[in-house]
Amino acid sequence: MEKILIVDDEKEIRDLIEIYLKSEGYEIFKSENGLEALEILNREEIDLVILDVMMPKLDGIQTCIKIREKSELPVIMLSAKSEDIDKIFGLNMGADDYISKPFNALELIARVKSHLRKYNRYKNMSSCTESMKLENEIIIDDLVIKLDLHQVYKGDELIKLTPTEFEIITLLAKNKGKVFSIANIYESVWKQEYLESDNTVMVHIRKIREKVEEDSRKPRFIKTVWGVGYKIDK
Structure with missing residues (x-):
C-alpha cells in the first residue's frame, strides 16, 4: 500500500x-x-x-x-x-x-x-542491476540518458534529476528534432489537460537546463523554438 x-x-x-x-x-x-x-x-x-x-x-x-x-x-x-x-x-x-x-x-x-x-x-528502474541496463541509452554529445536506470550523466558526472525532470528530457531526447509545444509536454508527462496560463513546464525546463547545460542561457541540448516550444536536435 x-x-x-x-x-x-x-x-x-x-x-x-x-x-x-x-x-x-x-x-x-x-x-x-x-x-x-x-x-x-x-x-x-x-x-x-x-x-x-x-x-x-x-x-x-x-x-x-x-x-x-x-x-x-x-x-x-x-x-x-x-x-x-x-x-x-x-x-x-x-x-x-x-x-x-x-x-x-x-x-x-x-x-x-x-x-x-x-x-x-x-x-x-533505479533498482535494476547494471547488467540489465547497459543497453537502453540515448547519447547526445557528452550527455547520456540511461533509460532503464532513470539516470542522466554529463561526462562522468551523474546529474540528479527529479522523476518529472527525467520524463521531460527523455520525451525530448527520444524525439530528437521534433518540436514539442508546452501543451504537448504537459499532457505527455503529467497526463492532464493543459491550461493556457500554466507555466509549470517552463519552470521545469529551466531547472533541467540549470543542471545539464554549461550555460543555461545558451543551451546546447534543450533548444527553444520561439513561439512554438522546445526540442533536442543534436
Whole structure:
C-alpha cells in the first residue's frame, strides 16, 4: 500500500484530503507543520507528499528544500494563493506539481496517481542491476540518458534529476528534432489537460537546463523554438 503524507496547518484540509485518498486505497500520514513532517519522513517510507506553502514553524518551501536534500519522492504543493510567483518559487525549490486551494477532489486524485506512477517507474528502474541496463541509452554529445536506470550523466558526472525532470528530457531526447509545444509536454508527462496560463513546464525546463547545460542561457541540448516550444536536435 502506497503511503502519502499530508502536511497542512488546517485540520479540515488534512482530514478532507485524507478522506479522498483513503477511498483510493492509500495509507495516510498527517502533519500540521514542516518540522513534524520531516520527522515522519525520517521514520516512514513515504511515497508522496502533499505540502501546504503557508505553515508555522517551517513553511512548505523550506520543507520542500529539506526533502530534496535527501529524496526524489514526488511533492505536490498546495496554496491558497493563486499568484504565479508562488507557484514558480515552489517549483524552483524542487516541487513536482502545484495545486491552488480550493481544489477539485478528482483533479487532486488524478495528479497524485500520475506522480506515483512516475515515481514507481523511477524506483523500479533505479533498482535494476547494471547488467540489465547497459543497453537502453540515448547519447547526445557528452550527455547520456540511461533509460532503464532513470539516470542522466554529463561526462562522468551523474546529474540528479527529479522523476518529472527525467520524463521531460527523455520525451525530448527520444524525439530528437521534433518540436514539442508546452501543451504537448504537459499532457505527455503529467497526463492532464493543459491550461493556457500554466507555466509549470517552463519552470521545469529551466531547472533541467540549470543542471545539464554549461550555460543555461545558451543551451546546447534543450533548444527553444520561439513561439512554438522546445526540442533536442543534436
